[in-house]
Amino acid sequence: MKVLFTCGGTAGHINPAVALARMVQERNAGSQVLFVGAKGGMEERLVPKEGFPLETVTISSFWRSLSPSGIRHNLKTLRNLSVSKKEAARILDDFQPDLVVGTGGYASYPVVHEAARRGIPTAVHESNAVPGLTTQRLAKVADRVMVGYEESRASYSDPDKVVVTGTPVRGGFFKYTKEEARAALGITDDRPLLLSYWGSLGADVMNGYMTDFIRQEIQAGCPFHHIHGAGRNFAEMSQALKDVPLPEAVQLREYIYDMPTVMAAADLVLCRGGASTLSELTAIGKPAVIVPSPNVTNNHQEKNANVLAKQGGAVVLLEPVCSGQTLYKTASDLLANPARRGEMAQAMAEVGIPEAAEKIYETLMGLLKV
Secondary structure, eight states: OEEEEEOOSSHHHHHHHHHHHHHHHHHSTTOEEEEEEETTSTHHHHHHHTTOOEEEEOOOOOOSOOSHHHHHHHHHHHHHHHHHHHHHHHHHHHHOOSEEEEOSSTTHHHHHHHHHHTTOOEEEEEOSSSOOHHHHHHTTTOSEEEESOGGGGGGSSOGGGEEEOOOOOOGGGGSOOHHHHHHHTTOOSSOOEEEEEOOTTOOHHHHHHHHHHHHHHHHTTOSSEEEEEOGGGHHHHHHHTTTSOOOTTEEEESOOTTHHHHHHHOSEEEEOOOHHHHHHHHHHTOOEEEOOOSSSGGGHHHHHHHHHHHHTSEEEOOGGGOOHHHHHHHHHHHHTOHHHHHHHHHHHHHHOOTTHHHHHHHHHHHHHHO
């Protein structure tokens, strides 16, 4: 069996595909997996690191702008669509997949669309509460549309195609208990652990606030452990904090490669509202303070976050009203309140679908039997 996964742009699109690819290989001896992403995307770094082969297509986004720069960008994207169509056809000719699965990102479009045109079984997974442009287009041609929330079903014109599966989470998130994860990280005292990060790419404004946040926690004597992933702002944050020696309890990292271990150990997570991140939080029941990105299509991160806030599992802060002081007070108050965090953790777990990967796998295998 040959399965092609196409995704990219952010870790939120890549990680679910990685989880599914591992399941396919574990359960089907001799199966082959190929990933297809976008040239220049972070998938060029993350997918090979996970041990999977990767091909790329030339693709870019559409800007919702009529400015001269926006028009130029969109004209380039139209040219790239023509190029990527030919590249997708070549990849399909070479790999000859039995199944093609798109998990988000613009790279999914030419590959899934061409596979559907050829009659190859196809499926797309949309982890956000509302579908993005790529999913909207592919939902018309794919055999199955898999979504993370029951509320999402109404967003599609053909509900018979839609299967509510949740969003798959890598198996590593279930490997350790909280105590085992803390031990793996070398945490030997009883201070709680805060995990903070703004997605796989980081965020300039929010990381600026985190510089102030870190200064405040050091000034307060480090009442909790803190691991922060700065992404592309790592060098800038390091420079901004060079006058403040970071104590052992505060770790500033460029990228958190051992995220399953760190999240398992965490008592509270401070993060964006990306669907993949939220699925990880709900799968293992982690309370969170969520600051949705305001720079996403259809404001989907805020809609994702509000689903969890309504259930009592998360606190939602909007970026325009944030500051280092606001973030620090919110996080430190929660870290000093184990009872509240326990209630939030239970609410998170009740929303989660830890068997999402299993549901998606069964859906995909069903397509091969049709």
